[in-house]
Amino acid sequence: MTQWHDVGEPDDFPDQGIWPVRIAGVEVAVFRLGDELHALHDQCTHGMARLSDGYVEDGCVECPLHQGLFDIRTGEPRCAPVTQAVQCFPVRVVAGRVEVAA
Numbered sequence: 001m002t003q004w005h006d007v008g009e010p011d012d013f014p015d016q017g018i019w020p021v022r023i024a025g026v027e028v029a030v031f032r033l034g035d036e037l038h039a040l041h042d043q044c045t046h047g048m049a050r051l052s053d054g055y056v057e058d059g060c061v062e063c064p065l066h067q068g069l070f071d072i073r074t075g076e077p078r079c080a081p082v083t084q085a086v087q088c089f090p091v092r093v094v095a096g097r098v099e100v101a102a
């Protein structure tokens, strides 16, 4: 069953930023792209790096260690050396609160 977790208000997540949150013991990186909020597992699939320490560009997050790119909307790899998708979590806004399912 999907469990939704409150992570804050929409204004806590300004555009093009990355915020690390921990929900149910899982490290998650929350992103805003314009009006959209997205959440990915905060661990690169290539090595021991946190995506929340990376950079946002053109709808992707760049890993800070070897500059692999992941699509923020889907978690799919977009640039070597990453070849495996990172887990993507559903995000919703309910009654002015941002919730992530994990």
Ligand code: FES
Pocket: 044, 045, 046, 047, 048, 049, 063, 064, 065, 066, 067, 068, 081, 082
């Ligand atoms: Fe992320 Fe290598 S650890 S690209």
